[in-house]
Amino acid sequence: MxxxxxxxxxxxxxxxxxxxxxDMDNNIMMEIKSNLSTIELHRYPENNMLEIRNLYAQYAGTQSENIIVGNGSDEVIQLVISNYISCGKKVLTLDPDFTMYDFYTDLFGGNVVKYKLGENIVFNLDEFIKLGKKENIDLIIFSNPNNPTGLSLSNNDIIKLLKIFPNIPILVDEAYYEFNGESMISHINEYKNLIVTRTLSKAWGLAALRVGFLISNKNILEKLMKKKIPYTVNSYSQTMALTVLKYPDxxxxxxxxxxxxxxxxxxxxxxxxxxxxxxxxxxxxxxxxxxxxxxxxxxxxxxxxxxxxxxxxxxxxxxxxxxxxxxxxxxxxxxxxxxxxxxxxxxxxx
Missing domain, CATH: 3.90.1150.10 (Aspartate Aminotransferase, domain 1)
Incomplete structure:
Protein backbone atom coordinates (compact mmCIF):
# COMPACT_ATOMS: atom_id res chain seq x y z
CA MET A 1 0.00 0.00 0.00
CA ASP A 23 1.36 29.80 14.15
CA MET A 24 3.96 32.48 14.86
CA ASP A 25 3.08 35.23 17.34
CA ASN A 26 2.13 38.40 15.41
CA ASN A 27 4.59 40.63 17.27
CA ILE A 28 7.46 38.22 16.63
CA MET A 29 6.40 37.96 12.99
CA MET A 30 6.54 41.73 12.62
CA GLU A 31 10.02 41.74 14.16
CA ILE A 32 11.10 39.01 11.73
CA LYS A 33 9.86 41.02 8.74
CA SER A 34 11.74 44.07 9.94
CA ASN A 35 14.96 42.10 10.44
CA LEU A 36 14.71 40.43 7.03
CA SER A 37 14.92 43.83 5.36
CA THR A 38 18.50 44.22 6.63
CA ILE A 39 19.86 41.17 4.76
CA GLU A 40 22.53 41.94 2.17
CA LEU A 41 21.79 39.61 -0.73
CA HIS A 42 25.26 40.04 -2.26
CA ARG A 43 26.90 38.60 0.88
CA TYR A 44 27.32 34.95 1.84
CA PRO A 45 25.54 33.82 5.01
CA GLU A 46 27.34 33.95 8.36
CA ASN A 47 29.26 30.67 8.64
CA ASN A 48 30.24 30.74 12.32
CA MET A 49 26.70 31.61 13.48
CA LEU A 50 27.97 32.58 16.94
CA GLU A 51 24.87 34.59 17.84
CA ILE A 52 22.59 31.66 17.07
CA ARG A 53 24.86 29.29 18.98
CA ASN A 54 24.92 31.64 21.97
CA LEU A 55 21.14 31.94 22.09
CA TYR A 56 20.55 28.22 21.66
CA ALA A 57 23.22 27.41 24.26
CA GLN A 58 21.35 29.57 26.79
CA TYR A 59 18.12 27.74 26.02
CA ALA A 60 19.66 24.24 26.05
CA GLY A 61 21.86 24.75 29.11
CA THR A 62 25.22 24.31 27.42
CA GLN A 63 28.05 26.38 25.86
CA SER A 64 28.20 27.82 22.35
CA GLU A 65 31.50 26.02 21.67
CA ASN A 66 29.65 22.72 22.09
CA ILE A 67 27.22 23.46 19.24
CA ILE A 68 27.21 23.02 15.47
CA VAL A 69 24.36 24.65 13.54
CA GLY A 70 23.14 22.84 10.43
CA ASN A 71 20.57 22.97 7.65
CA GLY A 72 18.04 21.09 9.74
CA SER A 73 19.04 18.28 12.06
CA ASP A 74 19.18 16.16 8.87
CA GLU A 75 22.46 17.83 7.90
CA VAL A 76 24.17 17.23 11.23
CA ILE A 77 22.88 13.65 11.40
CA GLN A 78 24.36 13.07 7.94
CA LEU A 79 27.58 14.69 9.15
CA VAL A 80 27.86 12.17 11.99
CA ILE A 81 27.12 9.16 9.81
CA SER A 82 29.56 10.28 7.11
CA ASN A 83 32.32 10.55 9.73
CA TYR A 84 31.83 7.19 11.40
CA ILE A 85 30.32 4.97 8.70
CA SER A 86 31.90 3.62 5.52
CA CYS A 87 31.59 0.44 3.47
CA GLY A 88 30.71 -2.52 5.69
CA LYS A 89 30.43 -0.61 8.98
CA LYS A 90 27.29 -0.99 11.07
CA VAL A 91 24.74 1.38 12.59
CA LEU A 92 22.50 0.12 15.39
CA THR A 93 19.09 1.76 15.63
CA LEU A 94 15.50 0.97 16.58
CA ASP A 95 12.74 -0.49 14.45
CA PRO A 96 10.76 1.60 13.79
CA ASP A 97 12.70 4.87 13.92
CA PHE A 98 13.44 7.95 11.79
CA THR A 99 13.96 6.64 8.25
CA MET A 100 16.77 9.06 7.39
CA TYR A 101 19.17 7.05 9.58
CA ASP A 102 18.76 4.17 7.12
CA PHE A 103 19.05 6.49 4.13
CA TYR A 104 22.35 8.07 5.19
CA THR A 105 23.84 4.77 6.34
CA ASP A 106 23.08 3.25 2.95
CA LEU A 107 24.44 6.36 1.23
CA PHE A 108 27.84 5.85 2.83
CA GLY A 109 27.95 2.09 2.28
CA GLY A 110 27.10 1.02 5.82
CA ASN A 111 24.70 -1.60 7.12
CA VAL A 112 21.76 -0.94 9.43
CA VAL A 113 21.18 -3.29 12.37
CA LYS A 114 17.71 -2.92 13.88
CA TYR A 115 16.38 -3.69 17.33
CA LYS A 116 12.65 -4.37 16.94
CA LEU A 117 10.42 -2.69 19.49
CA GLY A 118 7.67 -5.19 18.73
CA GLU A 119 3.90 -4.89 18.73
CA ASN A 120 3.77 -3.62 22.32
CA ILE A 121 6.50 -0.97 21.73
CA VAL A 122 8.86 -2.21 24.42
CA PHE A 123 12.57 -1.39 24.75
CA ASN A 124 14.66 -4.00 26.58
CA LEU A 125 18.06 -2.51 27.38
CA ASP A 126 19.79 -5.85 27.94
CA GLU A 127 18.57 -7.22 24.61
CA PHE A 128 19.64 -4.03 22.84
CA ILE A 129 23.13 -4.28 24.36
CA LYS A 130 23.34 -7.96 23.45
CA LEU A 131 22.47 -7.17 19.82
CA GLY A 132 25.04 -4.37 19.67
CA LYS A 133 27.81 -6.62 20.97
CA LYS A 134 26.84 -9.51 18.71
CA GLU A 135 26.88 -7.32 15.59
CA ASN A 136 30.07 -5.46 16.57
CA ILE A 137 28.44 -2.15 15.72
CA ASP A 138 30.28 1.09 14.89
CA LEU A 139 27.61 3.70 15.67
CA ILE A 140 24.36 3.84 17.66
CA ILE A 141 21.56 6.23 16.64
CA PHE A 142 18.01 6.57 17.91
CA SER A 143 15.41 9.30 18.30
CA ASN A 144 14.29 10.04 21.84
CA PRO A 145 11.35 10.35 22.10
CA ASN A 146 11.15 7.77 19.36
CA ASN A 147 9.65 8.79 16.04
CA PRO A 148 7.17 7.30 15.16
CA THR A 149 6.14 5.37 18.31
CA GLY A 150 6.45 8.10 20.95
CA LEU A 151 8.47 5.78 23.22
CA SER A 152 10.93 7.57 25.51
CA LEU A 153 14.14 5.97 26.79
CA SER A 154 15.22 7.09 30.25
CA ASN A 155 18.47 8.97 30.79
CA ASN A 156 19.57 6.12 33.05
CA ASP A 157 19.25 3.60 30.20
CA ILE A 158 21.14 5.88 27.82
CA ILE A 159 23.92 6.39 30.37
CA LYS A 160 24.24 2.61 30.72
CA LEU A 161 24.65 2.38 26.94
CA LEU A 162 27.34 5.06 26.99
CA LYS A 163 29.23 3.11 29.64
CA ILE A 164 28.81 -0.30 27.97
CA PHE A 165 29.97 1.07 24.59
CA PRO A 166 32.56 3.72 25.62
CA ASN A 167 34.34 3.66 22.25
CA ILE A 168 31.19 3.71 20.11
CA PRO A 169 29.64 7.11 19.30
CA ILE A 170 26.01 7.28 20.41
CA LEU A 171 23.75 9.86 18.76
CA VAL A 172 20.56 10.74 20.65
CA ASP A 173 18.20 12.60 18.32
CA GLU A 174 16.12 14.88 20.56
CA ALA A 175 13.95 16.40 17.82
CA TYR A 176 10.91 16.05 20.09
CA TYR A 177 12.61 16.96 23.37
CA GLU A 178 10.19 19.77 24.24
CA PHE A 179 7.26 17.34 24.40
CA ASN A 180 9.13 15.05 26.80
CA GLY A 181 11.43 17.25 28.87
CA GLU A 182 14.23 14.74 29.44
CA SER A 183 17.56 15.50 27.75
CA MET A 184 21.12 14.17 27.64
CA ILE A 185 22.75 17.53 26.85
CA SER A 186 24.02 18.02 30.41
CA HIS A 187 26.12 14.83 30.01
CA ILE A 188 28.03 15.73 26.80
CA ASN A 189 31.32 16.48 28.57
CA GLU A 190 30.98 13.56 30.96
CA TYR A 191 30.66 10.93 28.23
CA LYS A 192 33.08 11.42 25.34
CA ASN A 193 30.99 9.27 22.97
CA LEU A 194 27.73 11.21 23.39
CA ILE A 195 26.22 13.29 20.57
CA VAL A 196 22.84 15.04 20.80
CA THR A 197 20.86 16.60 17.94
CA ARG A 198 17.98 19.09 18.15
CA THR A 199 15.81 21.04 15.70
CA LEU A 200 13.69 24.17 15.39
CA SER A 201 11.24 22.33 13.10
CA LYS A 202 8.94 20.81 15.73
CA ALA A 203 8.14 22.59 19.01
CA TRP A 204 9.63 25.87 17.78
CA GLY A 205 7.28 25.81 14.77
CA LEU A 206 9.98 26.72 12.24
CA ALA A 207 9.90 23.73 9.88
CA ALA A 208 10.23 26.01 6.84
CA LEU A 209 13.61 27.35 8.00
CA ARG A 210 15.56 24.06 8.20
CA VAL A 211 17.68 24.91 11.25
CA GLY A 212 19.10 22.15 13.44
CA PHE A 213 21.78 21.70 16.08
CA LEU A 214 24.40 19.16 17.08
CA ILE A 215 25.63 19.32 20.67
CA SER A 216 28.68 17.38 21.84
CA ASN A 217 32.13 17.67 23.40
CA LYS A 218 35.12 19.49 21.90
CA ASN A 219 36.89 16.39 20.54
CA ILE A 220 33.86 15.17 18.59
CA LEU A 221 33.09 18.65 17.26
CA GLU A 222 36.64 19.10 15.99
CA LYS A 223 36.39 15.79 14.13
CA LEU A 224 33.00 16.61 12.61
CA MET A 225 33.88 20.16 11.57
CA LYS A 226 36.59 18.85 9.25
CA LYS A 227 33.84 17.49 6.98
CA LYS A 228 31.18 20.15 7.43
CA ILE A 229 30.21 22.07 4.29
CA PRO A 230 30.30 25.88 4.79
CA TYR A 231 27.36 28.26 4.29
CA THR A 232 24.64 25.62 4.55
CA VAL A 233 22.18 27.76 6.54
CA ASN A 234 20.96 30.66 4.41
CA SER A 235 20.76 34.24 5.67
CA TYR A 236 16.95 34.29 5.76
CA SER A 237 16.82 31.21 7.99
CA GLN A 238 19.55 32.59 10.22
CA THR A 239 17.82 35.95 10.62
CA MET A 240 14.46 34.39 11.45
CA ALA A 241 16.01 31.86 13.83
CA LEU A 242 17.92 34.62 15.64
CA THR A 243 14.70 36.54 16.14
CA VAL A 244 12.64 33.62 17.41
CA LEU A 245 15.39 32.24 19.69
CA LYS A 246 15.11 35.42 21.75
CA TYR A 247 11.70 34.20 22.92
CA PRO A 248 12.23 30.74 24.46
CA ASP A 249 9.28 31.22 26.82
Whole structure:
Protein backbone atom coordinates (compact mmCIF):
# COMPACT_ATOMS: atom_id res chain seq x y z
CA MET A 1 0.00 0.00 0.00
CA UNK A 2 1.23 3.50 -0.81
CA UNK A 3 1.99 5.81 2.09
CA UNK A 4 -0.88 8.05 1.00
CA UNK A 5 -3.94 7.11 -0.99
CA UNK A 6 -4.09 10.37 -2.96
CA UNK A 7 -0.85 12.28 -2.54
CA UNK A 8 -1.93 15.07 -4.93
CA UNK A 9 -5.15 15.77 -3.07
CA UNK A 10 -5.58 19.17 -1.38
CA UNK A 11 -5.98 18.12 2.24
CA UNK A 12 -7.78 20.44 4.64
CA UNK A 13 -6.15 18.88 7.69
CA UNK A 14 -2.53 17.72 7.53
CA UNK A 15 -1.55 15.52 10.45
CA UNK A 16 1.30 13.70 8.70
CA UNK A 17 4.57 15.58 9.31
CA UNK A 18 4.64 16.37 13.05
CA UNK A 19 4.58 20.10 12.38
CA UNK A 20 3.36 22.49 15.06
CA UNK A 21 -0.18 23.70 14.46
CA UNK A 22 0.55 26.89 16.44
CA ASP A 23 1.36 29.80 14.15
CA MET A 24 3.96 32.48 14.86
CA ASP A 25 3.08 35.23 17.34
CA ASN A 26 2.13 38.40 15.41
CA ASN A 27 4.59 40.63 17.27
CA ILE A 28 7.46 38.22 16.63
CA MET A 29 6.40 37.96 12.99
CA MET A 30 6.54 41.73 12.62
CA GLU A 31 10.02 41.74 14.16
CA ILE A 32 11.10 39.01 11.73
CA LYS A 33 9.86 41.02 8.74
CA SER A 34 11.74 44.07 9.94
CA ASN A 35 14.96 42.10 10.44
CA LEU A 36 14.71 40.43 7.03
CA SER A 37 14.92 43.83 5.36
CA THR A 38 18.50 44.22 6.63
CA ILE A 39 19.86 41.17 4.76
CA GLU A 40 22.53 41.94 2.17
CA LEU A 41 21.79 39.61 -0.73
CA HIS A 42 25.26 40.04 -2.26
CA ARG A 43 26.90 38.60 0.88
CA TYR A 44 27.32 34.95 1.84
CA PRO A 45 25.54 33.82 5.01
CA GLU A 46 27.34 33.95 8.36
CA ASN A 47 29.26 30.67 8.64
CA ASN A 48 30.24 30.74 12.32
CA MET A 49 26.70 31.61 13.48
CA LEU A 50 27.97 32.58 16.94
CA GLU A 51 24.87 34.59 17.84
CA ILE A 52 22.59 31.66 17.07
CA ARG A 53 24.86 29.29 18.98
CA ASN A 54 24.92 31.64 21.97
CA LEU A 55 21.14 31.94 22.09
CA TYR A 56 20.55 28.22 21.66
CA ALA A 57 23.22 27.41 24.26
CA GLN A 58 21.35 29.57 26.79
CA TYR A 59 18.12 27.74 26.02
CA ALA A 60 19.66 24.24 26.05
CA GLY A 61 21.86 24.75 29.11
CA THR A 62 25.22 24.31 27.42
CA GLN A 63 28.05 26.38 25.86
CA SER A 64 28.20 27.82 22.35
CA GLU A 65 31.50 26.02 21.67
CA ASN A 66 29.65 22.72 22.09
CA ILE A 67 27.22 23.46 19.24
CA ILE A 68 27.21 23.02 15.47
CA VAL A 69 24.36 24.65 13.54
CA GLY A 70 23.14 22.84 10.43
CA ASN A 71 20.57 22.97 7.65
CA GLY A 72 18.04 21.09 9.74
CA SER A 73 19.04 18.28 12.06
CA ASP A 74 19.18 16.16 8.87
CA GLU A 75 22.46 17.83 7.90
CA VAL A 76 24.17 17.23 11.23
CA ILE A 77 22.88 13.65 11.40
CA GLN A 78 24.36 13.07 7.94
CA LEU A 79 27.58 14.69 9.15
CA VAL A 80 27.86 12.17 11.99
CA ILE A 81 27.12 9.16 9.81
CA SER A 82 29.56 10.28 7.11
CA ASN A 83 32.32 10.55 9.73
CA TYR A 84 31.83 7.19 11.40
CA ILE A 85 30.32 4.97 8.70
CA SER A 86 31.90 3.62 5.52
CA CYS A 87 31.59 0.44 3.47
CA GLY A 88 30.71 -2.52 5.69
CA LYS A 89 30.43 -0.61 8.98
CA LYS A 90 27.29 -0.99 11.07
CA VAL A 91 24.74 1.38 12.59
CA LEU A 92 22.50 0.12 15.39
CA THR A 93 19.09 1.76 15.63
CA LEU A 94 15.50 0.97 16.58
CA ASP A 95 12.74 -0.49 14.45
CA PRO A 96 10.76 1.60 13.79
CA ASP A 97 12.70 4.87 13.92
CA PHE A 98 13.44 7.95 11.79
CA THR A 99 13.96 6.64 8.25
CA MET A 100 16.77 9.06 7.39
CA TYR A 101 19.17 7.05 9.58
CA ASP A 102 18.76 4.17 7.12
CA PHE A 103 19.05 6.49 4.13
CA TYR A 104 22.35 8.07 5.19
CA THR A 105 23.84 4.77 6.34
CA ASP A 106 23.08 3.25 2.95
CA LEU A 107 24.44 6.36 1.23
CA PHE A 108 27.84 5.85 2.83
CA GLY A 109 27.95 2.09 2.28
CA GLY A 110 27.10 1.02 5.82
CA ASN A 111 24.70 -1.60 7.12
CA VAL A 112 21.76 -0.94 9.43
CA VAL A 113 21.18 -3.29 12.37
CA LYS A 114 17.71 -2.92 13.88
CA TYR A 115 16.38 -3.69 17.33
CA LYS A 116 12.65 -4.37 16.94
CA LEU A 117 10.42 -2.69 19.49
CA GLY A 118 7.67 -5.19 18.73
CA GLU A 119 3.90 -4.89 18.73
CA ASN A 120 3.77 -3.62 22.32
CA ILE A 121 6.50 -0.97 21.73
CA VAL A 122 8.86 -2.21 24.42
CA PHE A 123 12.57 -1.39 24.75
CA ASN A 124 14.66 -4.00 26.58
CA LEU A 125 18.06 -2.51 27.38
CA ASP A 126 19.79 -5.85 27.94
CA GLU A 127 18.57 -7.22 24.61
CA PHE A 128 19.64 -4.03 22.84
CA ILE A 129 23.13 -4.28 24.36
CA LYS A 130 23.34 -7.96 23.45
CA LEU A 131 22.47 -7.17 19.82
CA GLY A 132 25.04 -4.37 19.67
CA LYS A 133 27.81 -6.62 20.97
CA LYS A 134 26.84 -9.51 18.71
CA GLU A 135 26.88 -7.32 15.59
CA ASN A 136 30.07 -5.46 16.57
CA ILE A 137 28.44 -2.15 15.72
CA ASP A 138 30.28 1.09 14.89
CA LEU A 139 27.61 3.70 15.67
CA ILE A 140 24.36 3.84 17.66
CA ILE A 141 21.56 6.23 16.64
CA PHE A 142 18.01 6.57 17.91
CA SER A 143 15.41 9.30 18.30
CA ASN A 144 14.29 10.04 21.84
CA PRO A 145 11.35 10.35 22.10
CA ASN A 146 11.15 7.77 19.36
CA ASN A 147 9.65 8.79 16.04
CA PRO A 148 7.17 7.30 15.16
CA THR A 149 6.14 5.37 18.31
CA GLY A 150 6.45 8.10 20.95
CA LEU A 151 8.47 5.78 23.22
CA SER A 152 10.93 7.57 25.51
CA LEU A 153 14.14 5.97 26.79
CA SER A 154 15.22 7.09 30.25
CA ASN A 155 18.47 8.97 30.79
CA ASN A 156 19.57 6.12 33.05
CA ASP A 157 19.25 3.60 30.20
CA ILE A 158 21.14 5.88 27.82
CA ILE A 159 23.92 6.39 30.37
CA LYS A 160 24.24 2.61 30.72
CA LEU A 161 24.65 2.38 26.94
CA LEU A 162 27.34 5.06 26.99
CA LYS A 163 29.23 3.11 29.64
CA ILE A 164 28.81 -0.30 27.97
CA PHE A 165 29.97 1.07 24.59
CA PRO A 166 32.56 3.72 25.62
CA ASN A 167 34.34 3.66 22.25
CA ILE A 168 31.19 3.71 20.11
CA PRO A 169 29.64 7.11 19.30
CA ILE A 170 26.01 7.28 20.41
CA LEU A 171 23.75 9.86 18.76
CA VAL A 172 20.56 10.74 20.65
CA ASP A 173 18.20 12.60 18.32
CA GLU A 174 16.12 14.88 20.56
CA ALA A 175 13.95 16.40 17.82
CA TYR A 176 10.91 16.05 20.09
CA TYR A 177 12.61 16.96 23.37
CA GLU A 178 10.19 19.77 24.24
CA PHE A 179 7.26 17.34 24.40
CA ASN A 180 9.13 15.05 26.80
CA GLY A 181 11.43 17.25 28.87
CA GLU A 182 14.23 14.74 29.44
CA SER A 183 17.56 15.50 27.75
CA MET A 184 21.12 14.17 27.64
CA ILE A 185 22.75 17.53 26.85
CA SER A 186 24.02 18.02 30.41
CA HIS A 187 26.12 14.83 30.01
CA ILE A 188 28.03 15.73 26.80
CA ASN A 189 31.32 16.48 28.57
CA GLU A 190 30.98 13.56 30.96
CA TYR A 191 30.66 10.93 28.23
CA LYS A 192 33.08 11.42 25.34
CA ASN A 193 30.99 9.27 22.97
CA LEU A 194 27.73 11.21 23.39
CA ILE A 195 26.22 13.29 20.57
CA VAL A 196 22.84 15.04 20.80
CA THR A 197 20.86 16.60 17.94
CA ARG A 198 17.98 19.09 18.15
CA THR A 199 15.81 21.04 15.70
CA LEU A 200 13.69 24.17 15.39
CA SER A 201 11.24 22.33 13.10
CA LYS A 202 8.94 20.81 15.73
CA ALA A 203 8.14 22.59 19.01
CA TRP A 204 9.63 25.87 17.78
CA GLY A 205 7.28 25.81 14.77
CA LEU A 206 9.98 26.72 12.24
CA ALA A 207 9.90 23.73 9.88
CA ALA A 208 10.23 26.01 6.84
CA LEU A 209 13.61 27.35 8.00
CA ARG A 210 15.56 24.06 8.20
CA VAL A 211 17.68 24.91 11.25
CA GLY A 212 19.10 22.15 13.44
CA PHE A 213 21.78 21.70 16.08
CA LEU A 214 24.40 19.16 17.08
CA ILE A 215 25.63 19.32 20.67
CA SER A 216 28.68 17.38 21.84
CA ASN A 217 32.13 17.67 23.40
CA LYS A 218 35.12 19.49 21.90
CA ASN A 219 36.89 16.39 20.54
CA ILE A 220 33.86 15.17 18.59
CA LEU A 221 33.09 18.65 17.26
CA GLU A 222 36.64 19.10 15.99
CA LYS A 223 36.39 15.79 14.13
CA LEU A 224 33.00 16.61 12.61
CA MET A 225 33.88 20.16 11.57
CA LYS A 226 36.59 18.85 9.25
CA LYS A 227 33.84 17.49 6.98
CA LYS A 228 31.18 20.15 7.43
CA ILE A 229 30.21 22.07 4.29
CA PRO A 230 30.30 25.88 4.79
CA TYR A 231 27.36 28.26 4.29
CA THR A 232 24.64 25.62 4.55
CA VAL A 233 22.18 27.76 6.54
CA ASN A 234 20.96 30.66 4.41
CA SER A 235 20.76 34.24 5.67
CA TYR A 236 16.95 34.29 5.76
CA SER A 237 16.82 31.21 7.99
CA GLN A 238 19.55 32.59 10.22
CA THR A 239 17.82 35.95 10.62
CA MET A 240 14.46 34.39 11.45
CA ALA A 241 16.01 31.86 13.83
CA LEU A 242 17.92 34.62 15.64
CA THR A 243 14.70 36.54 16.14
CA VAL A 244 12.64 33.62 17.41
CA LEU A 245 15.39 32.24 19.69
CA LYS A 246 15.11 35.42 21.75
CA TYR A 247 11.70 34.20 22.92
CA PRO A 248 12.23 30.74 24.46
CA ASP A 249 9.28 31.22 26.82
CA UNK A 250 7.03 31.07 23.77
CA UNK A 251 8.14 27.57 22.81
CA UNK A 252 7.88 26.34 26.40
CA UNK A 253 4.33 27.69 26.65
CA UNK A 254 3.30 26.29 23.26
CA UNK A 255 4.76 22.88 24.10
CA UNK A 256 2.64 22.68 27.24
CA UNK A 257 -0.47 23.41 25.18
CA UNK A 258 0.44 20.70 22.64
CA UNK A 259 1.18 18.18 25.41
CA UNK A 260 -2.22 18.91 26.95
CA UNK A 261 -3.91 18.41 23.57
CA UNK A 262 -1.92 15.19 23.05
CA UNK A 263 -3.18 13.68 26.29
CA UNK A 264 -6.77 14.72 25.61
CA UNK A 265 -6.55 13.28 22.09
CA UNK A 266 -5.06 10.01 23.34
CA UNK A 267 -7.87 9.65 25.88
CA UNK A 268 -10.47 9.96 23.11
CA UNK A 269 -8.55 7.64 20.79
CA UNK A 270 -8.36 4.98 23.52
CA UNK A 271 -12.13 5.33 23.92
CA UNK A 272 -12.54 4.65 20.20
CA UNK A 273 -10.18 1.68 20.51
CA UNK A 274 -12.33 0.27 23.33
CA UNK A 275 -15.64 0.68 21.49
CA UNK A 276 -14.47 -0.09 17.94
CA UNK A 277 -16.16 -2.85 15.97
CA UNK A 278 -12.91 -3.28 13.98
CA UNK A 279 -9.47 -3.75 15.54
CA UNK A 280 -7.47 -0.56 16.10
CA UNK A 281 -4.87 0.32 18.74
CA UNK A 282 -3.27 3.55 19.95
CA UNK A 283 -0.12 3.98 22.05
CA UNK A 284 0.94 6.53 24.69
CA UNK A 285 3.42 9.09 23.37
CA UNK A 286 6.05 11.57 24.52
CA UNK A 287 6.09 13.35 21.14
CA UNK A 288 3.63 15.69 19.39
CA UNK A 289 2.09 12.67 17.68
CA UNK A 290 0.34 9.39 18.46
CA UNK A 291 1.26 6.01 16.98
CA UNK A 292 -1.41 3.54 15.98
CA UNK A 293 -1.95 0.09 14.54
CA UNK A 294 -4.83 -1.50 12.65
CA UNK A 295 -5.37 -4.42 10.29
CA UNK A 296 -8.05 -2.31 8.58
CA UNK A 297 -5.75 0.15 6.83
CA UNK A 298 -8.00 0.55 3.81
CA UNK A 299 -10.89 1.59 6.02
CA UNK A 300 -8.75 4.06 7.92
CA UNK A 301 -7.01 5.73 4.98
CA UNK A 302 -10.06 5.76 2.69
CA UNK A 303 -12.26 7.28 5.36
CA UNK A 304 -9.76 9.99 6.30
CA UNK A 305 -8.91 10.70 2.67
CA UNK A 306 -12.58 11.22 1.84
CA UNK A 307 -12.82 13.86 4.57
CA UNK A 308 -9.59 15.63 3.56
CA UNK A 309 -7.48 14.46 6.50
CA UNK A 310 -3.89 13.33 5.90
CA UNK A 311 -1.93 11.16 8.36
CA UNK A 312 1.39 9.33 8.08
CA UNK A 313 0.98 5.81 6.75
CA UNK A 314 3.64 3.12 7.05
CA UNK A 315 4.08 0.02 4.93
CA UNK A 316 2.93 -2.42 7.62
CA UNK A 317 -0.22 -2.14 9.76
CA UNK A 318 0.92 1.03 11.54
CA UNK A 319 0.33 4.76 11.17
CA UNK A 320 1.09 8.03 12.98
CA UNK A 321 -1.16 11.00 13.73
CA UNK A 322 0.26 14.45 14.48
CA UNK A 323 -1.48 16.24 17.34
CA UNK A 324 -3.47 19.05 15.76
CA UNK A 325 -5.48 21.97 17.06
CA UNK A 326 -8.58 21.25 19.13
CA UNK A 327 -10.75 21.78 16.05
CA UNK A 328 -8.58 19.50 13.89
CA UNK A 329 -8.55 16.83 16.57
CA UNK A 330 -12.35 16.96 16.92
CA UNK A 331 -12.79 16.51 13.16
CA UNK A 332 -10.32 13.62 13.19
CA UNK A 333 -12.10 11.91 16.08
CA UNK A 334 -15.50 12.29 14.43
CA UNK A 335 -14.24 10.61 11.26
CA UNK A 336 -12.57 7.80 13.21
CA UNK A 337 -15.81 7.18 15.10
CA UNK A 338 -17.69 7.01 11.80
CA UNK A 339 -15.19 4.49 10.42
CA UNK A 340 -14.65 2.24 13.42
CA UNK A 341 -17.82 2.54 15.51
CA UNK A 342 -20.93 3.96 13.82
CA UNK A 343 -20.69 3.16 10.11
CA UNK A 344 -18.97 -0.08 9.22
CA UNK A 345 -18.95 -0.43 5.43
CA UNK A 346 -18.28 -3.95 4.18
CA UNK A 347 -15.59 -2.89 1.69
CA UNK A 348 -13.59 -1.32 4.57
CA UNK A 349 -12.71 -4.79 5.80
CA UNK A 350 -10.54 -5.47 2.73
Missing amino acids: NQYIDIDKEYQIRLNSNESYI RVIENSKVIIDNREKLLLQLKSIEKDASMEIRFYPSKGNFIFGRTSHKYALLSGLNEKGILIRNFSDDTFRITVGSQLENRKLLNVLREIFIYQVVEEYAK
